[in-house]
Amino acid sequence: MTGWAWLHWIGFVVAVGYAVFLFSHVMYSRYLFIRLGREETEEARTGERFRELAVQMLGHRTLMKDRRSGWMHFVMFYGFIVLQFGALDLLIRGLAPEHHLPLGRGYRYFVLLQEITIVLILLAVGYAFYRRYIEKLKRLKRGWKPAVVLLFITGLMLSLLLTESMRAIWKGEPFSVYSPVSSTIAAWTGGIGPGAAELLFYLFWWLHLLILLAFLVYVPQSKHAHLLFAPFNLFWRTQGPPGKLKPIDLEDETAEEFGVGRIERFTRNQLLDLYSCVECGRCTNVCPASTTGKMLSPMELIVKLRDHLTVRGAAITSRTPWMPAFAFANSEANRVALSSRSMAEAGSRTGAGSGRMKAAEMVKAESDSEVNLIGDVITEEELWACTTCRNCEDQCPVANEHVRMIMDMRRYLALTEGKLPSEAGRTLNNIERQGNPWGIHRRERSGWMSGLVDGDHAPSIEEAGEFDYLFFVGSMGSYDKRSMKITRSMIRIMNEAGISFAVLGNEEGNSGDTARRLGNEYLFQELARSNIELFHQYKVKKIITIDPHAYHSFKNEYPDFGLSPRIEVYHHTEILALWIQEGRIVPTQSLEERVTYHDSCYLGRYNGVYDAPRIVLSAIPGVKLVEMERSGNNSMCCGAGGGLMWLEEREGTRVNVERTKQAAAVQPTVIASACPYCLTMLGDGTKALGKEDEMATYDIAELLAMSIGKSYS
Template sequence: MTPNPTIFTPLLIASLAVFAWGCWKRLSLISLGKPENRFDNIGARVGEMLMYAFGQKRVLAKPFGINHFIIFWSFIILLVANIEFMLHGVFPWISLTKLPDGILLPLLLLLDIASLLALAAVAVAAVRRLISPPYPEARTIEAFFILSLIGILMLAYFGINAAKISRMQDGALVIARTWMPVSSVFAGMFAPAAGATVYSLSWWAHAFALLAFMCYLPHSKHMHILTAIPNCFFRRLEKPNTVPREEFAVGNEFGVSRVDQYSWKDLLDSFSCTECGRCQKVCPASITGKPLNPRAVVHDIKVNLLENASMLKKGEQPGIPLIGAQGEGSVSEESIWGCTTCGACMEACPVFIEQMPKIIQLRRNLVESEASFPEELLNLFENMEGRSNPWGIAPSERTKWCSQLDVKPFDKNTTEYLFYVGCAGSFDSRNKHVSVAMAQLLDRAGVSWGILGKDEKCCGDSVRRLGNEYVFDKMARENVEIFRERGVRKVITQCPHCFSTLKNDYRQYGLELEVIHHSELLRNLVQDGYLKLNGISGDLGAMVFHDSCYLGRHNDVYDAPREVLQAATGTAPKEIGRNRNNAFCCGAGGGRMWMEEHSGERINLTRVKEALEEKPDTICVACPYCLTMFEDGLKDVNADGVKVLDVAEVMAEAALR
């Protein structure tokens, strides 16, 4: 059977229709989402798209990324061949051979090589999935089916060309061997007499593989071929370190319990997921055996949308709940509460899916509309609302940490910096030492600073990440008013959670503060000569530094704390296996500080063990939560000899003693 337009044309039209219908049926569901502006700053968006979608920058961050890069670019290049193939099948007179040789021959070479590379990459991908899949559930029939289709497409492409080459003679053959080297090798595998048969078989194999691919694509995770590029275009241009505000008016809905309460971009995210599993491989909850799996959350949102679409379109109640233990299509409450909001998943995702804000939206619904949350949070919520600190300690005790020091209240006319001590720095007995060290360092460096004292309130980080936006909103408004009233412009924080909240979250309330983390300020004070180092703090021994998620990943502050340690001790701290933007959470973010860990290994233990592999004498941190989690973890593994110190304490050793 030779290529036959009468047979091929209706097949092609039908396949195109199935493809278009499949795409439309799914992608039109995105419009069920709530509006959100992702059309600003088009220039930057195009740039991001070029770098991350076409440049595959994040894909290439992992070893197998190169494999995907090859398949991606082969696909782009082979689009030319495939479009020609379809047109030629309908209109036999259309052919690339009509192009002048100067264009045709290099193009044929490019297509030949791209096909070979794609074939090799597909084989590598298949072997990888057999031997060592990215995660066990990735070994799906769907994956092998798609890989086989691509393999068939490539082999068939070579078959078609080989058949043509087998009929060539003399000069044409020489040219073909030069410009289609791979196809020429295939041509040597059969007798010229079989050329016609090979041609027909290859042509129809190519046709069926191509049409099958088209029909299947919208119904599989390979939909990402169409959605990943726009998803990079529509990514959040700023770091996704905060969540949008909610408006508290009677009749409003709070958080997300139905999939159509997500924004359209959240829904596009769900169609863009390739299920590569990179998020789950960095998620502290997933790694330590908790039910949360960020890949599954995104997948469940997609399944829920598809299953409930007809009901949602009619304004009816969805059949499958988004929050619940119903299996695929539902996210369990235990998963929702497992997130430490460390942001590792978002840092790893090659197509910028924003998992964390989606989880916080689910928490909002549970807290605000259902009042359903782990019971240990009840006290936290009441303490935060009633006394503006997590422990419910009387606000009058906020200044106890500095009772032995001469600390001045912040006064906008005479003080430059507000030292926002934070709840841990004010109330936690261990972290009070960090506050004292910081106060002494500021005085030694001659910094003009003051505190709000009893009037300082909690920034509200934990309640916001836990989904209690109502209480956060009240706390944020109060704080914004205090800062405005007192004329605060520059703020020092020693807690990355305060740092990120004041810096990023409060901007949503129109408050632009110049917030500096104490590690950055200390680095600057040393660099500018305000802090003189008396000598090297020698007895701290080998030192490792642990990155706090809210300092590092969420705010890109990686070097300042390291430079402080380097200046104080004379040597750069050692790195823990996973560090900087790949650092592993201590387990306390996202309000997890105040919750029990009921399943799997404790996150702080996992991290402590990882840090101990470097045989440190001192573990340095730049966050009060990390400090607590590490000290607890070290006790659990009986590593009593190892100290945990904040960077300010190390600096104090070097500059004050």
């Protein structure tokens, strides 16, 4: 082996060894930072987890919700799998020029596949550049950092082609149809001669290697860390009903706080979310708070938490979070969570008057516990802007759970700090004292019965004796005058269909959903246990409710507190669709309405009920069903979820008005909903737009009652 060959080999070993050392240090640091979180026990369900991983990672199910970027990512993802073998082949050729991957006669087909893949990836990179910097999609960040990766990829592709073309000239190989691109480049540059081609071969080979190693070191320290963490995040995503909150053990006397007030109080799965974020902006793009001018951006919330974890983790573990420090530390430190208003104040407390701290200052601030998770990193305004609609989670390609993190921080504010918006405090007090958000006396809960006419009857539990269904009316259906019409319509439909049912009347309690979403886990658990005791006492077998929030709580969250698994829970649209299909209800009167249906978040994204309401509407003669641009699993929230029904919107435009505009765009005569909260918000939206005479708002039960000639509207 010549001196040059020895130098070449030594340089290769040193470069690869140094890059692997840097990469390993950063990855181990991130691993230790994630380990700071609380351990979370998840059911194994290994088979189900592998299926979900395959569907999401290999099938790109969520990514394909945006077809254009989905196909772009598809090309890059599978292209890089092919090119990993190409990179290995290139390394072999550079270290032992007479050898290549041992594929026998199939090697030439591999070379052809590699060149086709390179062309496709270059086209995908060009499209990615176009989307970000020319089309300027609002959800995508611009600047030099996203461009770095595009340059890395372009450099890898071009250096691979140039290396192969120089090798062909050096070895005197003729044009090959199995390597059309590199052969064409070789034909254009063949005049340089074998000696110069050999020199250029090694020059481009080293360029490819150094770009590859730089990419390896850069990835875990950038948003592209999702390449490494997202597969684990997809595999370990929370199983079970979407959006289900986990109970807090309020009797744990060792607990220093309830909820999450420090980054290390999140679970390890939640901290894994942070490093999995792609920063694609899909979550923020669909967030009702963000799109109507509120402070909350789900993507920025994750990014700020991630950066806070990195610095906090460095302070706790005494490990350098960025490697090599001279290349990363200052630029990353200047970015860490200082974008929020109060984080700049944290910077001034540590002596950085400009609101920007160097890495060492930031780590010191974290060590001294001068940076608060809520207040300095994430503002209270952001937390209270969330409607818990889960549209962000539905659109996230790496299965991040933004809402669960927000709820954990809300719980901390409510249970540990006792800090709530004034309206939230009043609402919770009213629920605690009288069992409803208005504070109306609990003895008036059955007041809606006085409006029943024409022989309609809602038998009480005692009166009914044996019954098939408990109709849980809910606070909106019991106290809100507009929602009472939904309640009475359901009573009329059930009487018409000959259904055996009963109501609890004044014994009925609040479902507790509002309390839980406003962070008061204690009140929720108290209400849940009280309701469960009542259901079991009266031997309830099946429950129907018009409230998707109560439906979600009963079906998915009450079992954690002892609700019998034998009790079946139905939303009224599910049971109405079933009765229509069974022939119990036959809509006969034509309504002649152009109807657009608004999907409730807690019915759709939380529980997957999309078809039942449409089955009911399609069964009504004369109804022409038209879909809004945002419908189904991408339906926009009405603005009432997460307890925000009871809070004032003080920033930006009103969410319900924006949603009503989307409905108005398809020119309906009726906006249909399947939730009393949604109905209220959309009704207010039509009034705010001055369109209440053009567009009526009805619940699906009301429309069905009209069609069977039994209307209360």
